[in-house]
Amino acid sequence: MKRRKTPSKEKILAILKSQDYATSHEKIANQIDDINRATIYRILNQFCEDGIAHRIIAENGKQFFALCKDCEAEEHHHNHLHFQCNTCEKVECFESEINISLPNGYVIENFNGLINGFCNLCSSA
């Protein structure tokens, strides 16, 4: 499957780039009115497959997406924690990676770590 460059992909990529936080499908759809729901999902999935973005599963099961930083095409560094504010619902990536040590025989493929709580803005309000 060779990827093609399309307006839809560029648009969604631009939106992801413009966000400071991880973005839900809903939020992306709100900023777009001429791309089909299914297409947005497909493009986001493609970005994840291609290592352009990574997927975060929120506590309610919803997917959020954030661009990958410092990821080589082959080697990904997604062992960092995410934080979702229970008030403003924003999802952000924390820089520091965490060390994961597994029992013998276990092989890691992916890590999804989410902290829920109150962000600095909402906790002081």
Next chain:
Amino acid sequence: MKRRKTPSKEKILAILKSQDYATSHEKIANQIDDINRATIYRILNQFCEDGIAHRIIAENGKQFFALCKDCEAEEHHHNHLHFQCNTCEKVECFESEINISLPNGYVIENFNGLINGFCNLCSSA
């Protein structure tokens, strides 16, 4: 809201106790034929509220439940990692707690950390 002791709750609690792994709603429903879907969900939610069980969100957004060990009613220790095997799909709790340090002003309420990969049984197959 005072909780009442009912056969449904006892039955579900017994199932949770009998599992070595975290359990999905589906798996529970399979072992029961006389309790309504909605009731199972409500009971599981209650268990989580009451600190009897904790909820794990899998990569596909599905909920899994596991009994709390070493949890006081007031103080919970859920900063441990979970592991889901991509082959056998089992979800298990890892013992070791992880240290989470948050930026200034951030308050943690809950942590959901899931590693996906292959468990010792499936990785060697």
Next chain:
DNA sequence: AATATTGTTGCGACTATGTTGCAATAGTAC
């Protein structure tokens, strides 16, 4: 023991998120 209170259950309907099959469209390579 009978009754009142109110938490619990089953049912059905509903919501929301995400996926898929198919035909039409549009990148890309030649």
Next chain:
DNA sequence: GTACTATTGCAACATAGTCGCAACAATATT
């Protein structure tokens, strides 16, 4: 320009989980 095939829109589907309501049942009260 033409051929090839990835992409898109549409509609239908799938699934997980929730909610309102009336009937029921566990506790508390007498």
